[in-house]
Amino acid sequence: MKKRLSLVALAMGFSGSALADFKDISISGSAGVENRYYIQDAAYTGQPRSQASVFLEPEMYTEWNDRVDSILFKPFVRLDQQDSNRTHVDLRELMWLHAADNWETRVGVSKVFWGQTESVHLVDIINQTDAVENIDGEDKLGQPMINLNVFGDYGTISGFILPYFRERTFPGEEGRLRPPLPIEEDNALYESDDEQNHVDFALRWQRSLGDWEIGLSYFDGTTREPELLAETAGEDITAIRPYYAQIQQYGVDLLKVQGSWLLKFESIYRTGQSEDFFAAVGGFERTFVGVFDTSYDLGFLMEYQYDEREDNFFAVAQNDIMAGLRWVWNDIDGTEVLTGYIQDLDNTDTYSAFVEASSRMTDNWRWKVDAYFFSSDQTDDTFYYFRRDDHVQVALEYYF
Numbered sequence: 001m002k003k004r005l006s007l008v009a010l011a012m013g014f015s016g017s018a019l020a021d022f023k024d025i026s027i028s029g030s031a032g033v034e035n036r037y038y039i040q041d042a043a044y045t046g047q048p049r050s051q052a053s054v055f056l057e058p059e060m061y062t063e064w065n066d067r068v069d070s071i072l073f074k075p076f077v078r079l080d081q082q083d084s085n086r087t088h089v090d091l092r093e094l095m096w097l098h099a100a101d102n103w104e105t106r107v108g109v110s111k112v113f114w115g116q117t118e119s120v121h122l123v124d125i126i127n128q129t130d131a132v133e134n135i136d137g138e139d140k141l142g143q144p145m146i147n148l149n150v151f152g153d154y155g156t157i158s159g160f161i162l163p164y165f166r167e168r169t170f171p172g173e174e175g176r177l178r179p180p181l182p183i184e185e186d187n188a189l190y191e192s193d194d195e196q197n198h199v200d201f202a203l204r205w206q207r208s209l210g211d212w213e214i215g216l217s218y219f220d221g222t223t224r225e226p227e228l229l230a231e232t233a234g235e236d237i238t239a240i241r242p243y244y245a246q247i248q249q250y251g252v253d254l255l256k257v258q259g260s261w262l263l264k265f266e267s268i269y270r271t272g273q274s275e276d277f278f279a280a281v282g283g284f285e286r287t288f289v290g291v292f293d294t295s296y297d298l299g300f301l302m303e304y305q306y307d308e309r310e311d312n313f314f315a316v317a318q319n320d321i322m323a324g325l326r327w328v329w330n331d332i333d334g335t336e337v338l339t340g341y342i343q344d345l346d347n348t349d350t351y352s353a354f355v356e357a358s359s360r361m362t363d364n365w366r367w368k369v370d371a372y373f374f375s376s377d378q379t380d381d382t383f384y385y386f387r388r389d390d391h392v393q394v395a396l397e398y399y400f
Helices: 002-011 016-020
Strands: 026-038 050-064 069-080 088-099 103-110 143-152 155-162 200-209 212-222 227-233 236-244 246-258 261-271 277-288 297-307 319-328 336-344 351-360 365-375 391-399
Touching (some): 277 319
Antiparallel strands (some): 050 069, 088 103, 200 212, 212 246, 227 236, 261 277, 277 297
């Protein structure tokens, strides 16, 4: 361990004098308890109706050299009552940031988000999805990287070298929200002989032009979204293994702010997997401030989703439309409720819906309630596997 820490310090260019300039380390973070209750009996043997867990996510931060340099350390751990795969530890961030007048660099493990839309994040490809945390895909694993951002009148240019690949997490045998057989995440297949040690690259340009935010991105490396390969014995499927291909992805994301309207769009073109494909999502959010002469803000959201792929477990937004409401109370507790309904336009029996609500109880305590619902009668549809996994998730979180 001492040797590893010494190598990290060397890579970050630390010197004895720099270490001596460290200011006090600030410690913050969150911890919580969570219970997930599934409304229906499981579709597959051995899956529970309820699932309790606890988590801890501390954050340590320090800066020196007149705030030119800083380090952020953010580990994460969850212990789950039922699913051994959901019991996991991850290094969300361990990042050294060096900032100059017109450029900055990040070295270490970090998280980067790209995108503008609400229902699908097509262009967001730097970090791997932590799929055991939540079904919405918002939780991400930490990604080792060297990142350089350059700022100018032309916008922001960001370059990334990603020297190590993170495999996607999946629910285990006693977890839910999975196919009939658990996905064997520890038995993955790779196109590259370097497997997880393949070096990936990414580039992004972003600029504000009047009311528009424009982003163009390019990625070359190991796909974050694996294909699922079934191993068979006769007519029986014996195992499901993730396969990580080498891809190139070109992305565009747009945001236009026009009064109380937000216009959002994302699209990608990806090559290198079993099929090259185009995907896009676009729509709007219209916010009414002080609706009905109250302090509440009410936002209406609508987005159309398109994906050329026809036979892919993760291509759930092929020809769908999402409608939602965002209810912001504007109170001291930060109460907010987001609801959404997504309808498959090719099959009226295939849909999903969600509710996400949260509010502070005190300065340190917050409650969260999330609910997800799925329906499909098409045996080749991803939501068919989740058809009995409607659930409500209640969490009590403490911030320190």
